Amino acid sequence: MILQTTEMSKTLAQELETFANDRGVITNGKITAFADAYMNNGDVDRKEADTLVNFYADPHLKSENEVTVYISRLADKDTVINGITSNTDYKHYDLIQEDYSFDEFYNWYDYFVETESYCNVYRFYK
DSSP states (O other): OEEOOOSSSSTTTHHHHHHHHHHHOOOOTTHHHHHHHHHTTOOOOOOOOHHHHHHHHOOOHHSSSSSEEEEETOOOOHHEEEEHHHHOOOOOOEEEEEEGGGGGGSSSHHHHHOSSSOOOEEEEEE
């Protein structure tokens, strides 16, 4: 299951700003606006995506002892994790795989084009 929330990662924009600045790119803070627009499907007819409510209510998930969850790198992972552990019987979790670091790429464009996950992968269990 891939989960998204309307709460953007509190660190992502600054990570991207730092990444760009370290490579001599002057962003004037525009990366924060870019990340917000990307996360919320652009500026026109913006539709906020929050799939946590569906996760809480899914009867099939309630019957499972564990579930693997992909949390979007753009989302505030703490909001997602706290939502799951507070609103479901999944009270425990482990990070299975962390998303790539921006430092592994020459520029942020390569990160978004060459990686396919943009997610951190967690195992939640009862």
